[in-house]
Amino acid sequence: MSGCFSPAGAGDDGRLLMPLQVARAGLALPSVDELAALRAEYDAQQSVTLRRFLEPALRSWIHRRLMTAAWDRVVHEDLDPPSIDLKLADPLVEGTIHALLQDENLFAAVRAITGCGPIGMYAFRVYRMDAGAGHTDSWHGDNDGNRMVTLSVNVGSEPFEGGELRIRDRATRRIIHRVHNTGPGDAILFRIDPALEHCVEEVRGPVPKYAVAGWFQKGPAASLGRLVRR
Secondary structure, rough: OEEEEEOOOOOOOOEEEEOOOEEEEEEEEOOOOOHHHHHHHHHHHHEEOOOOEEEEEHHHHHHHHHHHEEEEEEEOOOOOOOOEEEEEEEEEEHHHHHHOOOOOHHHHHHHHHOOOOOEEEEEEEEEEOOOOOOOOOEEEEEOOOOEEEEEEEEOOOOOEOOOOOEEEEEEOOOOOEEEOOOOOOOOEEEEEOOOEEEEEOOOOOOOOOOEEEEEEEEEOOOHHHHHHHH
8 A cells, every 4th residue: 555645634623633544545644744743742641642543434434334243242351350342243344454554654654653663563353342331441551572552543433421541650550641532533552561551441321432452563463362362
């Protein structure tokens, strides 16, 4: 997939649209100055929000598939207490996301923003969190020696209540950053480090949270089954 440059602009809600976007026609990449601004934000709060990371038409297609898809209940038993969510079972959506995000130009942009090492692949899952269904999360870190940066993309179509990401210092438990990523197609990049941990608060209200959650990592996971058990 070839890259192209696209300037940042303002959305209908007045928010800055970050110029890193995955689209069916290709990948829009930031300029040098825009990359510097993203890097500064990431360094300051261990996280950066990428507005409309997925183009609207692509996100809408994914969301329509999610409305009729099958979901598997997943218990993350490596956490204490274990967290629960629902994992998508749709090879077409998963294959599309895989094809779009295994992109060397995207990897280079992520490295420029985060300062991480060489990226071998982006490993991910698509999940759903429903209110009142026990889909609670625990404080944890994603550091396994392979993962370097987390990318979470909102593929829902409506704002949801709750589901806020919180990042804190592991030793002091001081909250470093918190973000409620409810913009359709918006994404969050955040740092994986032994000194950090994070959690996602429980979803409230009638609207579920739909997200792609994954990791830019050095290479394929050695044993994914060790980390997530159905």
